[in-house]
Amino acid sequence: ALLSAVIPPEEVGVRFDDIGALENVKDALRELVMLPLQRPELFTKGNLTKPTKGVLLFGPPGTGKTLLAKAVATEAGANFINITGSTITSKWFGDAEKLTKALFSLARKLSPAVIFVDEVDSLLGARGGSSEHEATRKTRNEFMAAWDGLKSKDSERVLVLAATNRPYDLDDAVIRRLPRRILVDLPNLENRVKILRVILSQEELAEGFSFDELARITHGYSGSDLKNLSVTAAYRPIREYLEGNKQLLGTNEGGSTAHSTGVTPTLRA
Ligand code: ATP
Numbered sequence: 001a002l003l004s005a006v007i008p009p010e011e012v013g014v015r016f017d018d019i020g021a022l023e024n025v026k027d028a029l030r031e032l033v034m035l036p037l038q039r040p041e042l043f044t045k046g047n048l049t050k051p052t053k054g055v056l057l058f059g060p061p062g063t064g065k066t067l068l069a070k071a072v073a074t075e076a077g078a079n080f081i082n083i084t085g086s087t088i089t090s091k092w093f094g095d096a097e098k099l100t101k102a103l104f105s106l107a108r109k110l111s112p113a114v115i116f117v118d119e120v121d122s123l124l125g126a127r128g129g130s131s132e133h134e135a136t137r138k139t140r141n142e143f144m145a146a147w148d149g150l151k152s153k154d155s156e157r158v159l160v161l162a163a164t165n166r167p168y169d170l171d172d173a174v175i176r177r178l179p180r181r182i183l184v185d186l187p188n189l190e191n192r193v194k195i196l197r198v199i200l201s202q203e204e205l206a207e208g209f210s211f212d213e214l215a216r217i218t219h220g221y222s223g224s225d226l227k228n229l230s231v232t233a234a235y236r237p238i239r240e241y242l243e244g245n246k247q248l249l250g251t252n253e254g255g256s257t258a259h260s261t262g263v264t265p266t267l268r269a
Helices: 023-038 065-076 085-090 096-109 120-124 134-148 172-177 189-199 211-216 223-234 236-244
Strands: 054-058 079-084 113-118 158-164 180-183
Touching: 023 054, 023 065, 023 158, 023 180, 054 065, 065 079, 065 113, 065 158, 079 085, 079 096, 085 096, 085 120, 085 134, 096 113, 096 134, 096 158, 113 120, 120 134, 120 158, 134 172, 189 211, 189 223, 223 236
Parallel strands: 054 158, 054 180, 079 113, 113 158
Antiparallel strands: none
């Protein structure tokens, strides 16, 4: 269960340049996360003897938190260990405590390593009171203990990057362990242009296509929404081609034909 969660740095496949906008977030991650992983010798004096063991990325869904964590691993040459809070509490059920311990020892063996915990609220959410399952409580305590056990020694260059859409649901004890919290917010107009430029960098765009115009009409869209929109739009030429070649493809006369739903976005804005 654990080994399948490990991606070696050369296979992660996301670099900071593949992520549009979010410059401040990238800068913060470079300083907080990558520097300690790459240059542990800089963190041996005074207030710096305890480099950050964890950073929290929070913000709406689809804003690039997973991409950022992956880019950190790639750029720092660190193994990327991807786990999801809800997987630990459901799929690992019964073995969760043991697997959590194994997770950290694996990460130390594979260091430098980034443990990315998506949906951290479902693993380390506020204590559920008496109704909380005993196993969940134990897993959370084990996670915290193993995390606290990380030393800043060279051999233990392991960092926890946690992500959530629900920061207010986190347990206080978790918040304390994540003193550095970075908001990954929805993109504004200017940032939507930057994200679209990255997402559409390999596309053939219609004549007269305007990034500014598309960014203007996609207010409230996350990076993930923009990506989905672009994928949908990229199908349009294929659909048009198929419609124009029905006979060639032997489509039945009365058969259903793919036709525009009217809501299909188009990049021919
Ligand atoms: P969730 O909270 O739902 O887990 P997330 O914040 O982790 O979402 P990602 O999984 O990183 O979001 O983003 C989903 C997809 O959206 C990415 O694979 C990418 O295609 C696209 N995307 C999101 N943000 C950006 C961005 N800033 N630049 C380029 N692509 C982006």
